[in-house]
Each structure stands twice: as C-alpha cells, then as structure tokens.
Amino acid sequence: xxxxxxxxxxxxxxxxxxxxxxxxxxxxxxxxxxxxxxxxxxxxxxxxxxxxxxxxxxxxxxxxxxxxxxxxxxxxxxxxxxxxxxxxxxxxxxxxxxxxxxxxxxxxxxxxxxxxxxxxxxxxxxxxxxxxxxxxxxxxxxxxxxxxxxxxxxxxxxxxxxxxxxxxxxxxxxxxxxxxxxxxxxxxxxxxxxxxxxxxxxxxxxxxxxxxxxxxxxxxxxxxxxxxxxxxxxxxxxxxxxxxxxxxxxxxxxxxx
Amino acid sequence: xxxxxxxxxxxxxxxxxxxxxxxxxxxxxxxxxxxxxxxxxxxxxxxxxxxxxxxxxxxxxxxxxxxxxxxxxxxxxxxxxxxxxxxxxxxxxxxxxxxxxxxxxxxxxxxxxxxxxxxxxxxxxxxxxxxxxxxxxxxxxxxxxxxxxxxxxxxxxxxxxxxxxxxxxxxxxxxxxxxxxxxxxxxxxxxxxxxxxxxxxxxxxxxxxxxxxxxxxxxxxxxxxxxxxxxxxxxxxxxxxxxxxxxxxxxxxxxxxxxxxxxxxxxxxxxxxxxxxxxx
Numbered sequence: 001x002x003x004x005x006x007x008x009x010x011x012x013x014x015x016x017x018x019x020x021x022x023x024x025x026x027x028x029x030x031x032x033x034x035x036x037x038x039x040x041x042x043x044x045x046x047x048x049x050x051x052x053x054x055x056x057x058x059x060x061x062x063x064x065x066x067x068x069x070x071x072x073x074x075x076x077x078x079x080x081x082x083x084x085x086x087x088x089x090x091x092x093x094x095x096x097x098x099x100x101x102x103x104x105x106x107x108x109x110x111x112x113x114x115x116x117x118x119x120x121x122x123x124x125x126x127x128x129x130x131x132x133x134x135x136x137x138x139x140x141x142x143x144x145x146x147x148x149x150x151x152x153x154x155x156x157x158x159x160x161x162x163x164x165x166x167x168x169x170x171x172x173x174x175x176x177x178x179x180x181x182x183x184x185x186x187x188x189x190x191x192x193x194x195x196x197x198x199x200x201x202x203x204x205x206x207x208x209x210x211x212x213x214x215x216x217x218x219x220x221x222x223x224x225x226x227x228x229x230x231x232x233x234x235x236x237x238x239x240x241x242x243x244x245x246x247x248x249x250x251x252x253x254x255x256x257x
Numbered sequence: 258x259x260x261x262x263x264x265x266x267x268x269x270x271x272x273x274x275x276x277x278x279x280x281x282x283x284x285x286x287x288x289x290x291x292x293x294x295x296x297x298x299x300x301x302x303x304x305x306x307x308x309x310x311x312x313x314x315x316x317x318x319x320x321x322x323x324x325x326x327x328x329x330x331x332x333x334x335x336x337x338x339x340x341x342x343x344x345x346x347x348x349x350x351x352x353x354x355x356x357x358x359x360x361x362x363x364x365x366x367x368x369x370x371x372x373x374x375x376x377x378x379x380x381x382x383x384x385x386x387x388x389x390x391x392x393x394x395x396x397x398x399x400x401x402x403x404x405x406x407x408x409x410x411x412x413x414x415x416x417x418x419x420x421x422x423x424x425x426x427x428x429x430x431x432x433x434x435x436x437x438x439x440x441x442x443x444x445x446x447x448x449x450x451x452x453x454x455x456x457x458x459x460x461x462x463x464x465x466x467x468x469x470x471x472x473x474x475x476x477x478x479x480x481x482x483x484x485x486x487x488x489x490x491x492x493x494x495x496x497x498x499x500x501x502x503x504x505x506x507x508x509x510x511x512x513x514x515x516x517x518x519x520x521x522x523x524x525x526x527x528x529x530x531x532x533x534x535x536x537x
Binding site for chain 1: 431432434435437438439440441445449450453454456531532533
C-alpha cells in the first residue's frame with residue numbers, strides 16, 4: 001500500500017476570469033521513503049497538490065489517503081515547510097522549533113531539549129535565543145526545517161522552501177535535507193520550479209502542467225546519491241526535463257518558464 | 258581571513274559603533290534643545306503679550322499667575338485630589354473597556370457572522386461622540402460615578418474593538434496555515450497564535466482607546482460637577498479664575514502625554530525591538 005495516495009482527485013478554483021481546473025482526475029501513489037519532487041511553472045497546481053496532502057485544502061472530487069486513511073485536516077504526521085519561513089516573530093528560534101511540541105502537550109524540559117538537538121542538527125545552536133528578524137533568510141529556513149522535524153512527521157511537505165535563497169545557501173540546504181532524508185527515511189514531497197533542484201534531490205520527478213490538469217510526465221531518477229548540481233549526468237537529465245516542461249508550457253499558452 | 262585582520266576588523270567595527278553612538282547622542286541633544294528653546298520662546302511670547310496689557314488680566318493671565326495657581330492647588334491638595342478622582346474613574350472605565358474590547362475584537366476578527374453584525378454596530382456607534390451617551394447614562398444611572406464610567410467605556414470600547422479586529426484580520430495567512438499544520442487549533446490557536454500575532458494591533462487599540470477614554474471622561478466631568486479635573490475646570494470658569502482654568506488644562510495635557518509616551522511608547526518600542534522593523 002502506498003504511503004500517500006491521491007485517488008482520482010479534482011480541484012477547482014474560482015477566479016475572476018472564471019473557474020480554473022487545476023487538478024483533474026489525478027491519481028498518484030507515493031511510496032514510503034520516497035523523495036518525490038514536483039516540478040512545474042506557477043499556477044500548475046503543484047502547491048495545491050501539496051496542500052491537499054497537508055489537509056489545508058479539500059478535494060472537490062476524489063480522495064486523499066495517507067497511510068490508508070482519508071485526510072480530513074492537518075495532522076502532526078504531515079508537516080509543511082513553506083517557501084517563506086513560517087516562523088512566529090514573537091518567539092525566539094528555539095521557541096519556534098519547540099512550538100509544535102508545545103501544542104502536542106510535550107513537557108517544557110523535554111521540548112527544550114529536543115528543540116536544541118534539532119537546532120544543532122541544522123547548525124544553529126548558537127542562535128537559539130535570537131529573534132526571527134535577526135536571522136538571515138537561509139537561517140530562517142533552517143529554523144523552519146528544525147521546527148518541521150520537531151514533530152517527527154512521517155511525511156515532510158516542502159513548498160518551494162529554498163526558492164528565495166541564494167545559490168550557496170541552497171546548495172548547503174540540499175546537502176542537509178538529503179542527509180536528513182537518508183537518516184530518517186521520511187517520505188518527502190518537494191515542490192519546486194527549479195529543474196536541476198528537482199533532479200538533484202528526487203528519487204522521482206513529476207512534471208505538472210495546467211494544460212493536462214495535473215501530472216503530465218514522470219521521471220524516475222536513478223543517479224547515485226550525493227549528487228551535485230553540476231554533475232554531467234544530472235545536467236543532461238535536467239535539460240531533457242526542461243525541454244519537456246517548455247513543450248508543456250507552449251502547449252498551454254503560458255510563456256516563459 | 259587571518260586572525261590579525263579579524264582583530265583589526267573588530268577594532269574598526271568598535272570605532273564605528275562608538276562614532277554612531279556619539280552621532281546619535283548629539284542628534285538627540287540637538288532635537289531636545291530645539292524643543293526646549295521652542296517652549297521657552299512660547300512662554301516668553303505669552304509673557305510679552307500679557308505684559309502688553311492688550312486684554313484684561315481676567316481673560317489673559319500672566320504665566321506667573323498660572324504657575325502660582327499650580328503651586329497653590331498642589332499645595333492645598335485640591336489638584337492632586339482632582340487628579341486622583343479622574344484617574345481612578347479612568348482606570349476603572351478604561352480597564353473595563355479593555356476587558357470587553359479585546360476579547361470582542363479577537364472574536365470579530367475571526368468570526369464573519371459576528372463581524373457583520375456586532376462589527377457593523379460598533380462601527381456605527383463609533384461615529385457617535387462619547388459624550389452623547391451622557392443623557393442616556395444620567396437617566397439610567399443618575400448623576401453618579403457609574404454614569405461617568407459608562408460614558409468612558411462607551412467612548413473607548415468601540416475604538417478598541419475595531420482596532421483589535423482589524424489587527425486580527427491582517428494577521429498573515431502564513432501564520433494561520435503554519436499554526437494549523439503544527440497543531441494549534443481551537444483555543445490553542447487563539448492563545449498561542451492569534452493573540453500574540455495581534456499584539457501590535459492590540460497595542461494600537463489600547464493606545465487609541467486610552468485617548469478616547471481620557472477625552473470622554475473630561476467631557477463627562479465638565480457636565481457632571483462633582484470631583485475630578487473636568488469639574489475643577491468648570492469651577493475655574495464659574496469663579497472666573499482664569500489661571501486655574503489654564504493650570505488645569507496643563508495638568509490634563511501632561512497626564513495624557515505621560516500615559517501616551519511613557520506607557521504606550523515604551524511598550525511599543527519593546528514590541529518593535531522584539532519583532533524587528535517589519536513586524537511592528
């Protein structure tokens with residue numbers, strides 16, 4: 001049984017210019033321990049897919065199953081990491097990491113310990129008591145990652161988490177998220193519009209397009225791990241994906257990838 | 258970078274910091290200097306006009322007379338007593354407004370139905386100057402403390418409700434989504450996310466409510482002659498004691514300013530420091 005199953009899911013949005021079918025009859029199984037990258041231009045429904053699994057949105061038709069059970073709302077087994085670090089400015093870094101544990105009713109000492117562990121995992125121990133506005137963009141995403149891991153979710157949902165970071169910071173975070181995935185075996189769904197990032201991280205890459213109302217192509221990535229963005233093989237695969245993505249865009253009338 | 262250059266760098270940074278502090282201090286000095294000079298000038302002009310004798314001393318007293326009036330009324334305890342009476346009323350009425358206004362504002366910001374009904378009413382009543390509640394209050398509660406506090410509450414509570422509601426409505430959607438993902442739902446969401454996230458709005462509401470409450474109370478005290486700064490003001494008019502009128506006005510301004518600057522100014526500064534510039 002797949003860890004996550006989108007079963008014939010449709011989702012419609014009402015915009016000013018009329019109804020917009022972002023997902024139409026999408027069926028997608030995701031296996032446990034998979035690192036699934038979802039690729040597409042903005043407006044193709046990739047964030048919607050993520051929000052459906054997170055339980056932040058409900059499908060208009062079809063079902064979303066996680067571990068065989070239908071999703072009815074957000075849960076601690078599925079934590080989302082947003083593009084813009086979703087950290088609370090009234091809490092320090094360590095308090096932000098511990099927030100989910102506090103909500104789950106974990107005792108003060110235990111959650112403090114756990115939060116400090118996670119902060120050291122993302123190499124931010126010395127910033128535990130900093131306010132959020134004192135941290136750089138990359139540091140904020142690290143704190144957000146630690147906060148997401150605090151609840152020890154089985155599924156990590158990442159919505160373009162590194163899109164706003166500079167290349168170097170992104171490289172570092174790729175290494176970190178990859179090693180966390182290898183060590184914990186979590187199922188990760190990672191949404192991005194960066195083709196090479198998708199190939200760099202994913203065990204499988206999905207291409208989404210608004211024209212087809214969802215997933216149009218799928219690529220298993222069998223490159224050995226600890227890949228680099230500059231690897232020749234990686235770049236080759238990425239260029240194939242990019243061409244396919246362009247074709248899809250052209251077909252849908254959406255220019256510019 | 259070699260160790261030596263790091264040390265040099267640190268020295269340079271420290272020198273720069275010292276320079277900044279010096280600059281800021283001198284700027285502050287210049288600002289407060291200009292302010293002091295302005296007020297001295299104002300008093301001199303006042304003194305000059307009074308000395309020129311253009312108007313009767315009964316209508317346009319010397320600064321000296323006002324100062325004397327302040328000294329006398331503080332000396333015989335009548336001014337502190339009036340201040341105490343007003344501040345006590347304000348404390349009760351204002352606390353009540355906060356106790357009613359903040360929870361209501363928090364609810365209105367989240368519950369559409371409540372906003373469409375109660376929110377619309379609050380908006381409408383906000384248009385009513387608070388002193389217009391006085392006749393109704395007198396008929397209901399008589400010429401009593403309760404009437405005054407009623408007027409204060411009615412003057413302040415609408416502004417507080419509306420400011421808090423707007424703050425809650427403007428909480429970034431990201432916080433709400435994140436809180437749902439992390440399990441902060443129901444009362445936990447209110448206590449740990451909505452309440453702290455609307456802190457800046459709460460403070461704005463409290464500050465606004467304070468100034469409305471202060472104005473409402475003074476108006477009410479002018480009508481209801483009993484005790485308090487407003488009635489001292491009225492007494493000054495009836496006794497044709499212009500220095501007392503101006504002295505009381507000065508006291509009213511100073512109390513309002515002190516609360517605004519010291520209390521709310523400090524709280525706001527602290528909040529801004531915590532949240533960074535963007536959050537405040």
